[in-house]
């Protein structure tokens with residue numbers, strides 16, 4: 001049985017105190033929300049904080065609040081199961097609710113939070129293993145080693161963005177709120193991520209994610225499609241999110257993001273550009289889907305055959321676009 005290492009557990013009663021504790025203990029400390037990502041990682045010694053700062057006791061961060069103009073403010077500590085069951089989200093943000101419902105299993109969605117899901121560690125076959133397994137290959141660049149086993153000549157880590165909600169919130173142009181030593185700031189969710197398997201977040205290590213903001217429903221429609229081996233439990237090996245804004249029957253703006261295909265939710269830029277100003281015909285959808293083959297940077301570090309995953313990306317993009325009609 002894998003056991004947790006010894007650590008000191010902190011339970012701050014406010015966001016300010018959580019940030020202060022993080023500043024005090026620096027890289028020796030990590031925040032924990034539901035713990036469904038962090039604790040397994042600690043058991044495998046992928047993450048080894050000596051101080052764990054639990055966020056449950058911070059008030060008001062587990063709420064879903066609907067603004068009179070239709071936007072939604074979701075506290076970072078909101079459980080995934082609460083989002084799944086929320087009537088307003090179900091009615092107006094079905095793509096996001098679908099992505100949430102696709103995460104792992106009901107038990108884990110009862111523990112896991114939206115904040116933890118947005119900040120989920122990147123994943124790789126050579127990394128998501130026990131300490132002994134990783135030691136047997138002299139570790140890798142992401143933790144304790146200095147080589148990338150996926151691309152041995154590469155100076156960077158290619159671990160995979162594996163959260164189901166990240167591609168969706170990026171496509172929806174949602175915002176996130178961060179609280180840090182310098183105060184509170186609000187940024188586009190898409191700006192929270194960078195294309196690097198190790199430094200996959202742009203936020204400062206001391207910053208706490210406090211809220212997710214969704215804009216009001218309008219002349220847009222979104223969808224999410226997940227590829228995985230089993231119908232439950234498994235992380236996405238491809239997660240396509242599309243959000244299309246319409247002017248009448250014509251596409252005014254398009255956001256298409258490919259999750260599980262690189263270290264961040266990759267924008268399918270050529271697909272997006274092709275759609276603008278046109279009606280969503282079957283031919284256009286097929287052509288726009290085909291353009292998503294290029295940005296799908298699949299590598300041999302997750303489940304299912306790498307070449308097949310790349311070939312299937314255009315099919316998934318086409319289906320996600322068709323679901324926006």
Ligand SMILES: Cc1cc2nc3c(=O)[nH]c(=O)nc-3n(C[C@H](O)[C@H](O)[C@H](O)COP(=O)(O)OP(=O)(O)OC[C@H]3O[C@@H](n4cnc5c(N)ncnc54)[C@H](O)[C@@H]3O)c2cc1C
Nearest residue numbers: 031033034035036037038104112113115116117163164209
């Ligand atoms: C068997 C299994 C299957 C899974 N399948 C999926 C899946 O299919 N799809 C998927 O997306 N995920 C999956 N997960 C991962 C995980 O369950 C979810 O991503 C969950 O939403 C993580 O939320 P959490 O609150 O438990 O995060 P935690 O484990 O508490 O935290 C995750 C990370 O975020 C940081 N963090 C958490 N909250 C904050 C905050 N407010 N501010 C700053 N930092 C914070 C932590 O320090 C940690 O680095 C799976 C996990 C398991 C064990």
Ligand code: SF4
Nearest residue numbers: 124140148149157158
């Ligand atoms: S992509 Fe390379 S460096 Fe990153 S976790 Fe995998 S093997 Fe390690």
